[in-house]
Amino acid sequence: MTFFDLARKNAWRKPLRTVLLMISIAVAFLIYGLTASFLNGTQGAAGASDDLLGVTSASGRTQPLPIAAMSRITADLDVAAAGYVARLRGFVDVEKNFVAVSAADPGLLMAVNGKELGLTPALIDAIGQARDKVLVGRALAEAQGWIAGQRVTVTAFDMSRQDGSRDWRFEIAGIFEGENAATDTYFMIARYDYVNAARVRGKDTVDAFVVRPRAGVSPGELAARIDTLFSNSATPTRTQSERQFLEAFLRQYADIGLIVNLVVGAAFVTLLMIVVNTMVFAVRERTFEIGVLKTLGFSRLDIVALILGETLFVFAVGGGIGLALAKLAATFAGPALGLVFSTPVLVKALAIIAALGLATGVLPAFNAMRIPIITAFRTR
């Protein structure tokens, strides 16, 4: 027997109570795992660059810009590289399985944003083999279970083909990894020439230009200059850094994120109170035995360790079950729900398990630590 065995056996003295506690903890961490996976699978602003500029219509991001504006942008000597993107939003198989496609000139995209996206010459060659080839980001590929060479059909929400269909068929030419774990790779890159030729409306327009300033050039100043360039045109522009652009785009989900955090926070606070209350009573029932342990030579710190060990055990088992269920859900329903159960989500959850396990044990442990042996013996 070890100290941990003793804590574990204490926890199982009333199996029904312990099982109910574990279930409530498991449910709370299932909720946390699912919501964290959801936010993780739908956001990528953290990996966005401050140096990369996005030029969109001043009337709104959904308003197109003529592709002809590209030449006026690249005419500025402070522009190192520029590309363009037309967005195709749709789903695969079921409507909930949202997929975003960025239709671009792969070569230009490589020049302007290749490093951040993890594009390689081999990938650019691969997408250049045929007009319907696409490159898929690692996060999207993992979530969907896609591999290179696979054919996928994206049903567009609002971009019809000339044949009347909204189904866009692509063949995966390769997977791009992103520069690091924070890079948003939950989308695919298609060829603009293919999409532009096949679509009914919006021909020769783009949703955004992507601009990389020359080294030493202030992105803010260049952005202002580009917007001035188009201020008196038919399509005034709004130029922001990639980070500003993505954050503004994601702000529409910010309320959802806030609500999700509040719900999870409320669940954890409730859980904290339930477990603290239960543990206080559980330890109070054992006051006499704590007196016996102290008589045998267990110090106050030993008693504290024993009770913290017990609450940690309950949280570890309950939390572990909840996270395992969240992982299963992300594995089997991830593509449909946009869930990505990543290592950072797991690490954060484990830290919360440890923190809550200790926090819930502090009060009962403190009570048990303080009680004098003589007083403990009077409780029988």
Add this chain to the structure above:
Amino acid sequence: MTQGNEPYIALSGIKKAYRIGGEMIPIFSGLDLTIPRGDFVAVMGPSGSGKSTLLNMLAGIDRPDGGTLRIGTSHLDQMGEAARAAWRAHNMGIVFQFYNLLPMLTAAENVELPLLLKPLTRKERRLRVERVLDLVGLSGREKQYPALMSGGQQQRVGIARAIVSDPGLLLCDEPTGDLDRKSADEVLEMLRFLNRQLEKTIIMVTHDPQAALYARRTLHLDKGDFIEEKRAA
């Protein structure tokens, strides 16, 4: 360790009073007592005479209000709670009237409890537990839970737990108070064996004159002082 003829246990001028209903009730007002190493002392006396208070102070779970209390080289009256806990873990075993075994632990696990506080390997702990369970005649019952054991067997587990750390001092609080005569005699024989063969110093609080006969001497406490001392037959 005590030197030369110095007694193993020495209480001098012990004072202790409890506040009951706003009034201080004195239990001891200058109690003196010496016990040599290897003695087996029965402490008898009416309820309220201070037997349990004396035992609690000897166990370091209660402190005198005044006077000095030394066991071996340790001055319990001057030690803080943590030091007294450590002292109990290494120097003293205690046998309770109602055994006080933890119900969710097996006999072997109950006996092993004090060893968790010592720097022993799992194997060393297991060997010690097996040895003392064999000593108290409970070999083969290691995995039995207290609820499935008789009172006599539970008390033998309690004794095994008290001696597993090999302490020099054994304190027994009415160890036969909850047992039938036959089981009580078995337990008392065991205590006598521990005293005679293993040279444990034993102090046993009891109401039972029959039990006191197993001790080397009996001290009678009344009104906070020893009024009679005699050698057992």
